[in-house]
Amino acid sequence: MSTGSREAPRVVLLPGDGIGPEVAREARLALELLAPDVEIEERLLGAAAIRATGTPLPDETLEACRRATAVLKAPIGDPEFDAADVRPEQGMLRLRAELDAYANLRPAVQGDVDVLIVRELVGGLYFGARGVRDDGTVFDTCEYHPTQIERIVRRAFRLAQGRRGLLTSVDKANVLETSRLWRRVVDRIAPEFPGVRVEHMLVDNAAMQLATSPERFDVLVTENMFGDILSDLAAAVTGGLGLAPSASLADGGPGIFEPVHGSAPDIAGRGIANPSAMLRSTALLLEHGLGRVDAGRALARAVDAGLALAPTPDLGGAATTAELGAAIRGQLAVDGAPAPA
Numbered sequence: 001m002s003t004g005s006r007e008a009p010r011v012v013l014l015p016g017d018g019i020g021p022e023v024a025r026e027a028r029l030a031l032e033l034l035a036p037d038v039e040i041e042e043r044l045l046g047a048a049a050i051r052a053t054g055t056p057l058p059d060e061t062l063e064a065c066r067r068a069t070a071v072l073k074a075p076i077g078d079p080e081f082d083a084a085d086v087r088p089e090q091g092m093l094r095l096r097a098e099l100d101a102y103a104n105l106r107p108a109v110q111g112d113v114d115v116l117i118v119r120e121l122v123g124g125l126y127f128g129a130r131g132v133r134d135d136g137t138v139f140d141t142c143e144y145h146p147t148q149i150e151r152i153v154r155r156a157f158r159l160a161q162g163r164r165g166l167l168t169s170v171d172k173a174n175v176l177e178t179s180r181l182w183r184r185v186v187d188r189i190a191p192e193f194p195g196v197r198v199e200h201m202l203v204d205n206a207a208m209q210l211a212t213s214p215e216r217f218d219v220l221v222t223e224n225m226f227g228d229i230l231s232d233l234a235a236a237v238t239g240g241l242g243l244a245p246s247a248s249l250a251d252g253g254p255g256i257f258e259p260v261h262g263s264a265p266d267i268a269g270r271g272i273a274n275p276s277a278m279l280r281s282t283a284l285l286l287e288h289g290l291g292r293v294d295a296g297r298a299l300a301r302a303v304d305a306g307l308a309l310a311p312t313p314d315l316g317g318a319a320t321t322a323e324l325g326a327a328i329r330g331q332l333a334v335d336g337a338p339a340p341a
């Protein structure tokens with residue numbers, strides 16, 4: 001979190017692709033209402049950036065993000081580039097790596113379920129050596145250095161300490177060398193956090209238990225690819241992908257706040273996308289990126305209340321993106337938005 005300076009905080013908004021610009025608009029309106037002193041700068045990322053500049057993460061976007069207090073990112077991706085060499089997702093992966101936003105927090109909350117998935121975001125299969133051999137074999141490799149595991153595991157322990165005190169470390173230690181290292185690191189760090197109960201769970205079992213008894217979990221910590229898959233599952237069992245936000249935090253530099261869901265090209269341009277995940281990501285940005293805890297919590301409550309009044313079609317309702325966005329802003333007025341810091 002970089003909130004020490006007296007200058008106005010700067011948020012870089014990346015409207016992205018598909019439904020991205022539609023949900024980004026609602027986020028911008030909410031942010032302007034809750035934090036009118038914050039400077040918002042829009043930049044290109046993803047397919048929109050490839051079309052305009054030939055690259056998914058233009059230098060100008062990267063530089064703006066580095067200088068920002070926090071980055072608010074809408075989903076990116078376009079099927080037009082599925083088979084291309086230059087793809088929108090490469091821009092996002094590079095942005096995560098360049099900002100070293102290694103700690104991806106993905107909360108999934110509904111009823112008696114309150115799970116926080118802590119996903120390692122800049123290592124593993126996503127960033128290991130890859131290539132093609134002479135015989136046509138294609139390979140991706142999963143690699144982890146102990147220090148990469150230590151920092152994410154420590155963060156997860158600290159988060160569990162502030163919650164219900166249960167940390168589930170998810171791996172595939174019965175098969176993978178990287179998972180055996182992961183377990184050793186968790187066991188080595190555990191004594192630093194005597195108040196946290198630790199369990200190790202194999203990823204296939206974790207998937208089953210998330211589907212059948214999600215309320216048994218508190219904090220899950222896991223490597224990049226397992227976390228990608230389990231976070232979609234956790235979102236599905238707590239109301240769907242339209243609702244799930246995430247925060248990707250670095251040590252010191254700006255964090256990236258973004259929905260778990262993708263750019264949904266099938267419904268893009270129709271004004272019916274659910275903006276809740278984007279708005280909840282904005283709430284996380286206010287709380288964790290700008291240190292404005294009251295404003296963040298007010299927005300999170302307004303999203304819950306707005307959803308009950310004006311649900312979008314993915315939730316069985318008929319509200320448009322703009323109508324739900326307006327209902328949420330209306331709730332902020334009812335709730336009494338905190339004065340800007």
Ligand code: IPM
Pocket residue numbers: 077089228260262
């Ligand atoms: C996510 C997404 C991305 C990921 C894709 C689009 C590269 O699925 O943020 O979960 O796998 O990290």
Ligand code: MG
Pocket residue numbers: 228229232260
């Ligand atoms: Mg994913």
